[in-house]
Amino acid sequence: MSVVRADPVKPGFLYAGTDAGVFVSIDDGAHWSPLGRNLPTAWVTDLLVHGDDVVAATQGRAIWLLDDVTALRQAAPDTEDAHLFTPAAAWRVHSDNNVDTPLPPETPQGENPPAGAIIDYWLGNRASGPVTLDIRDGKGALVRHFASNAKPGEPHAERYFAAAWLKPPRPLETTAGFHRFIWNLHAERPPAISYSYSIAAVWGRGTPIKPEGPYVLPGNYTVVLSANGHTYTAPLHVAEDPRIKATQADLKASFDLSQRIAQLLAQTREFYGERKSVLKQLDALFPDEKSSGTEGDDTDTQAPEQKKPADALHALGRQVRQKPAAGAPTFESVDTILTEVETDLEAVDAAPTPAQRQVVDDAASKLADVQRRWANIKAGPLPALNAALARSARKPIVIPPPAALDTEPPDSGEDLP
Numbered sequence: 029m030s031v032v033r034a035d036p037v038k039p040g041f042l043y044a045g046t047d048a049g050v051f052v053s054i055d056d057g058a059h060w061s062p063l064g065r066n067l068p069t070a071w072v073t074d075l076l077v078h079g080d081d082v083v084a085a086t087q088g089r090a091i092w093l094l095d096d097v098t099a100l101r102q103a104a105p106d107t108e109d110a111h112l113f114t115p116a117a118a119w120r121v122h123s124d125n126n127v128d129t130p131l132p133p134e135t136p137q138g139e140n141p142p143a144g145a146i147i148d149y150w151l152g153n154r155a156s157g158p159v160t161l162d163i164r165d166g167k168g169a170l171v172r173h174f175a176s177n178a179k180p181g182e183p184h185a186e187r188y189f190a191a192a193w194l195k196p197p198r199p200l201e202t203t204a205g206f207h208r209f210i211w212n213l214h215a216e217r218p219p220a221i222s223y224s225y226s227i228a229a230v231w232g233r234g235t236p237i238k239p240e241g242p243y244v245l246p247g248n249y250t251v252v253l254s255a256n257g258h259t260y261t262a263p264l265h266v267a268e269d270p271r272i273k274a275t276q277a278d279l280k281a282s283f284d285l286s287q288r289i290a291q292l293l294a295q296t297r298e299f300y301g302e303r304k305s306v307l308k309q310l311d312a313l314f315p316d317e318k319s320s321g322t323e324g325d326d327t328d329t330q331a332p333e334q335k336k337p338a339d340a341l342h343a344l345g346r347q348v349r350q351k352p353a354a355g356a357p358t359f360e361s362v363d364t365i366l367t368e369v370e371t372d373l374e375a376v377d378a379a380p381t382p383a384q385r386q387v388v389d390d391a392a393s394k395l396a397d398v399q400r401r402w403a404n405i406k407a408g409p410l411p412a413l414n415a416a417l418a419r420s421a422r423k424p425i426v427i428p429p430p431a432a433l434d435t436e437p438p439d440s441g442e443d444l445p
Contacts, residue, residue: 031044031073033076035101036077041054044075045075047071049063050075052100054103067084071086073087080096099206108152109152110151111150113147113150113262114262115145115147117267118211118267122269123230124229126227133231144210145264148209153256155203157257160200161173161211165244171215172211174211181196182197185222193231202255218289220367225237239367239374249266269377274379278377286370286374292395293363299398299402300435305427313345313425347412348425350409352401360437365391
């Protein structure tokens with residue numbers, strides 16, 4: 029006994045439920061192929077095509093759901109070297125806002141579809157070079173860029189849980205065949221000094237690192253696939269969660285504030301990296317005065333020119349290290365304020381509150397104060413120290429270019445097993 033259902037979107041596209049599982053035909057029943065994936069061998073007693081999903085009722089094996097058959101509807105014999113399938117509409121839905129201890133892996137639970145835009149592509153042969161995927165907005169501006177040869181991994185965050193809760197991000201595949209890539213609908217992650225793991229973990233899906241970057245606005249986007257010297261494009265619509273009552277203006281206000289935070293964080297991270305590099309070089313130059321963190325102390329009031337050459341070098345080094353007054357802002361404290369606000373903005377679909385705007389304004393003022401202090405050091409004590417080092421035939425303290433800066437925070441402890 030079999031049950032056959034016609035696809036309501038694709039003419040000639042049929043699904044059949046049999047005593048051995050589900051089968052699909054793209055040529056009105058002339059040929060059939062299994063459509064099992066992880067469906068166990070079971071008698072399928074009924075089928076329902078609901079939107080972009082296929083629901084299968086089985087005898088004794090529960091109800092199964094195949095998410096997003098958009099790519100199947102576009103399947104057809106051809107001779108293309110590659111193909112980018114037009115993705116289904118992506119819903120702007122938060123994957124998990126759980127703020128309590130996540131369910132342990134042994135707890136029986138269902139599995140949701142991937143959060144974000146499901147982008148499917150096919151390669152006729154293994155790619156001869158890198159495969160890239162770009163997301164562009166309605167004006168053609170680049171929103172995200174992904175590449176198969178990009179450096180893997182995520183930003184550093186202190187892990188306080190078992191490593192099994194992590195799941196490395198999956199890169200773009202370059203082998204021949206069908207591939208699926210998930211874009212989480214976030215814009216670029218802001219370049220913070222310090223990141224942290226969210227408690228909203230799902231076993232097998234990984235643990236998010238916050239902040240992730242703001243959700244993009246609902247609207248129309250374009251997916252651009254590049255492989256083997258050819259470019260393929262497809263439209264993508266991002267739809268808002270129908271349960272959300274925020275207006276487009278509310279969402280744009282939140283996105284704009286996130287963009288401002290990202291700009292401030294980029295400045296904070298760059299100047300933090302400069303200072304960290306200088307302190308590291310000072311530690312190597314004066315190992316007996318190694319700093320224990322990112323700030324040093326300047327308690328020597330005697331003018332460097334009144335000291336012996338070696339003592340004068342040390343005095344100048346301490347001036348470069350000079351520690352801010354108690355309670356004064358630092359690059360790290362500004363980074364913490366901004367990342368906390370950004371994380372809160374990413375958690376809700378609403379306009380930013382007046383308090384959040386005020387906090388960002390205050391953080392910008394604090395950052396300007398820290399930048400002035402650092403600029404004064406770079407304009408005064410640091411050149412003086414380098415001049416003294418040159419007179420002693422020693423290498424100067426050099427600030428690397430932005431691309432070469434070490435902007436990772438100091439380790440605060442060993443990872444747990």
